[in-house]
Amino acid sequence: MSGEALTIALAGNPNVGKTSLFNELTGARHKVGNYAGVTVEILEGEVRGELAGGRRLRVIDLPGTYSLTPIAEDEAVALRGLVGRERPPPDVVVLVVDAANLARNLYLALQVIELGRPLVIALNMIDVAAAAGIAIDPAALAAALGVPVIPTVARSGEGSAALTQAAVEIGEGAPAPVALEELRARLRASPEGPGGEALAGLEAALGDPLRARALVGARAADTVALVAADQREAQAADGVAPEAAIEAAAALAIARYAEVDRLLAALGHADGARSGAPAMDRSARIDRILTHRVWGLAIFIGVMAILFTSIFAWAEPLMGLIEGGIAWLSDQVGALLGPGIFTDLLREGVIAGVGNVLVFIPQIALLFLFVGLLEDSGYMARAAFLIDRLMARVGLHGKAFVPLLSGYACAIPAILGTRTISSFRDRLVTILMIPYMSCSARLPIYVLLIAALMPSDERVGPFTVGGLVLLGMYLLSTASAIVVGAIYKRTILRSPTPPLVLELPPYRLPRLRNTLLAVTDRTMDFVREAGTVILAMTVILWALLSFPRPPEAPAEAGAKVEVVAGAEDAPIVHSIGGRVGVAMEPLLRPMGQEWRVGIAILGSFAAREVMVSTLGLVYGIEGADDDDRPLREAMREAREPDGSRRYTPLRGLALMVFYVYACLCMSTVAVVRRETRSWRWPIFMFVSMTTIAYVAATLTFQVGRLLGFE
Amino acid sequence: MSPRSLATLELGVAARVARVAGVDALRLRLLEMGFVPGTQVRVIKRAPFGDPLELEVRGGHVSLRAAEAARIEVEG
Numbered sequence: 001m002s003g004e005a006l007t008i009a010l011a012g013n014p015n016v017g018k019t020s021l022f023n024e025l026t027g028a029r030h031k032v033g034n035y036a037g038v039t040v041e042i043l044e045g046e047v048r049g050e051l052a053g054g055r056r057l058r059v060i061d062l063p064g065t066y067s068l069t070p071i072a073e074d075e076a077v078a079l080r081g082l083v084g085r086e087r088p089p090p091d092v093v094v095l096v097v098d099a100a101n102l103a104r105n106l107y108l109a110l111q112v113i114e115l116g117r118p119l120v121i122a123l124n125m126i127d128v129a130a131a132a133g134i135a136i137d138p139a140a141l142a143a144a145l146g147v148p149v150i151p152t153v154a155r156s157g158e159g160s161a162a163l164t165q166a167a168v169e170i171g172e173g174a175p176a177p178v179a180l181e182e183l184r185a186r187l188r189a190s191p192e193g194p195g196g197e198a199l200a201g202l203e204a205a206l207g208d209p210l211r212a213r214a215l216v217g218a219r220a221a222d223t224v225a226l227v228a229a230d231q232r233e234a235q236a237a238d239g240v241a242p243e244a245a246i247e248a249a250a251a252l253a254i255a256r257y258a259e260v261d262r263l264l265a266a267l268g269h270a271d272g273a274r275s276g277a278p279a280m281d282r283s284a285r286i287d288r289i290l291t292h293r294v295w296g297l298a299i300f301i302g303v304m305a306i307l308f309t310s311i312f313a314w315a316e317p318l319m320g321l322i323e324g325g326i327a328w329l330s331d332q333v334g335a336l337l338g339p340g341i342f343t344d345l346l347r348e349g350v351i352a353g354v355g356n357v358l359v360f361i362p363q364i365a366l367l368f369l370f371v372g373l374l375e376d377s378g379y380m381a382r383a384a385f386l387i388d389r390l391m392a393r394v395g396l397h398g399k400a401f402v403p404l405l406s407g408y409a410c411a412i413p414a415i416l417g418t419r420t421i422s423s424f425r426d427r428l429v430t431i432l433m434i435p436y437m438s439c440s441a442r443l444p445i446y447v448l449l450i451a452a453l454m455p456s457d458e459r460v461g462p463f464t465v466g467g468l469v470l471l472g473m474y475l476l477s478t479a480s481a482i483v484v485g486a487i488y489k490r491t492i493l494r495s496p497t498p499p500l501v502l503e504l505p506p507y508r509l510p511r512l513r514n515t516l517l518a519v520t521d522r523t524m525d526f527v528r529e530a531g532t533v534i535l536a537m538t539v540i541l542w543a544l545l546s547f548p549r550p551p552e553a554p555a556e557a558g559a560k561v562e563v564v565a566g567a568e569d570a571p572i573v574h575s576i577g578g579r580v581g582v583a584m585e586p587l588l589r590p591m592g593q594e595w596r597v598g599i600a601i602l603g604s605f606a607a608r609e610v611m612v613s614t615l616g617l618v619y620g621i622e623g624a625d626d627d628d629r630p631l632r633e634a635m636r637e638a639r640e641p642d643g644s645r646r647y648t649p650l651r652g653l654a655l656m657v658f659y660v661y662a663c664l665c666m667s668t669v670a671v672v673r674r675e676t677r678s679w680r681w682p683i684f685m686f687v688s689m690t691t692i693a694y695v696a697a698t699l700t701f702q703v704g705r706l707l708g709f710e
Numbered sequence: 711m712s713p714r715s716l717a718t719l720e721l722g723v724a725a726r727v728a729r730v731a732g733v734d735a736l737r738l739r740l741l742e743m744g745f746v747p748g749t750q751v752r753v754i755k756r757a758p759f760g761d762p763l764e765l766e767v768r769g770g771h772v773s774l775r776a777a778e779a780a781r782i783e784v785e786g
Contacts, residue, residue, distance in 0.1 A: 071742075
């Protein structure tokens with residue numbers, strides 16, 4: 001047997017310290033995995049140190065759930081992990097139970113017992129339970145359930161050695177005690193009534209009572225696809241009327257809770273049906289302030305302001321450092337290799353591409369650090385509680401607030417932050433809304449256009465025209481995101497407003513180590529999965545905007561090729577991208593733009609702010625991204641052959657509107673592909689946003705002209 | 711006393727779940743969170759905008775929107 005790993009699956013309710021225990025057992029070395037068809041993650045690691053007999057111990061951390069009825073993705077994944085659909089089932093299940101909240105935690109325990117997998121219970125947070133005056137006798141619980149119960153304090157590591165030992169013993173096939181067999185038999189008894197009949201019918205059709213229970217739950221919640229059902233199972237499930245499936249699953253839930261209350265009574269506890277919530281006393285006192293109708297909202301706004309400032313402003317110096325490092329590396333390579341196409345490829349394609357990936361790390365890490373600490377402390381649930389009323393109006397869950405807010409800083413961390421939303425459809429709606437939020441990369445474009453084209457001395461009341469235009473862009477983007485979200489929610493991603501059903505867990509001091517591990521996972525995942533796409537796109541975009549090069553004038557005397565008659569002859573104009581920009585001009589005319597802007601738009605697919613430096617290059621101005629004043633001047637001075645101004649306030653406004661909507665950010669496209677695991681949604685997003693941008697900019701220009709603006 | 715909606719229960723008053731209405735996944739979700747017949751529940755608080763509610767059930771606190779809590783009929 002030695003050498004072959006024993007597999008432990010960790011299951012448990014959310015907020016019971018499961019991840020702490022996982023990190024304690026594995027020494028935090030793990031990899032992140034996914035099951036096919038779902039985006040919920042599972043972690044895998046190995047127990048540190050040598051076990052008796054030299055056997056290795058593999059630990060799988062399943063998503064935290066309140067139940068195994070596959071109503072949503074996370075429950076379906078937990079169920080699949082426990083029964084072993086796509087890989088062998090675990091040798092033993094370690095169920096982490098919150099000692100301070102047996103009245104609900106035992107529900108999941110009974111479901112695991114029902115499945116018949118070898119089981120050990122980690123009775124976690126016994127210290128917290130004791131402090132709340134809830135004395136739990138592990139031996140009595142073990143006797144009542146017929147399952148080994150090991151008291152643990154995952155935060156300090158107390159009990160984890162005993163837990164590992166018990167898990168190995170059970171996993172290697174200790175016989176089940178009589179109490180467990182009796183309990184299991186009671187749990188597996190068919191419920192009475194119409195639900196029971198439906199369940200019995202499905203059992204007969206499948207010849208597998210446990211699978212029938214999983215499928216009846218899936219049928220009730222319309223999630224048969226999530227439980228990895230084969231064709232025969234899916235057909236059998238379809239044969240059950242949805243109402244009957246719901247009755248069956250409801251009868252099972254009621255029967256399990258009756259068993260929970262019977263167990264609690266036998267243990268001498270006030271049964272769950274009667275007790276209050278002593279473990280919540282301290283949290284309820286904290287909530288008198290944190291969810292107070294005045295103070296609670298004020299603190300919420302303060303916390304969100306800090307979170308937003310961290311990714312909007314605090315990330316800035318770190319990003320500058322990364323950009324500086326990349327620039328330094330690029331210079332070193334340039335000096336080492338000398339000028340040439342290969343050097344350019346390395347510097348402007350590969351190294352710039354790596355920089356385009358790395359530059360997001362500070363924002364991603366900071367957002368996940370804050371979100372992780374807020375989640376662990378229990379505050380995030382309160383934030384969702386406070387703001388849910390407003391989010392529900394759009395048809396979204398309170399948890400969508402933080403990702404949407406983050407979108408004002410940058411869509412990349414914001415889209416990664418949607419992982420806390422459990423329904424895939426709602427997550428997708430949020431992901432599709434985020435790029436409409438006016439991110440910080442749009443700001444340099446607004447600033448350039450306002451400074452170059454808007455009258456600086458005109459005021460409306462106390463406000464400058466430029467300031468009002470800027471405010472208008474932010475309002476337009478916010479309103480558009482909300483409208484788009486509401487439309488998707490009612491059309492292509494039609495689904496009811498997700499139920500809130502949100503646990504407000506007891507407040508706890510967050511564990512920095514757990515959070516930092518999660519931050520590292522997220523960041524590395526971004527670098528690996530989205531980074532490669534961003535790097536490849538950077539190289540391709542560089543090539544498109546660099547080749548072919550302009551013919552060298554001195555060598556080919558008199559044969560100077562002009563792409564556009566009479567235009568400034570910047571090298572970029574000769575490239576494929578430049579030529580496409582020129583060719584696009586008829587398309588751009590209706591929205592009041594010309595070919596130079598066309599090239600800048602193409603260049604800004606790398607990232608929106610690159611529009612400024614690309615437009616600079618068209619005018620032969622280097623480094624417009626550092627100092628855009630020469631470019632402003634050039635734009636103000638620019639005249640068409642007939643003597644009219646090339647850029648006017650109205651044209652500038654139309655271009656800003658274009659940038660409010662256009663999906664000019666390859667990193668967003670790459671991240672959406674990563675998060676939705678297909679090219680379908682990023683392509684949909686790109687096409688829809690660009691179409692809306694074109695229509696909105698054209699409307700702005702045409703209506704503005706009709707109204708007599710210039 | 712005849713059953714009434716949990717959403718209309720006064721703050722701090724304990725009552726028992728009589729039944730959870732409806733035929734959909736939400737009914738299942740509520741039952742699985744512990745709102746089974748006979749269980750004691752209390753409304754702890756309403757969120758600042760009047761909705762959702764904070765409820766005490768089975769040793770923990772759970773937040774439901776008023777529309778969801780209205781599915782739960784309580785008595786006594």
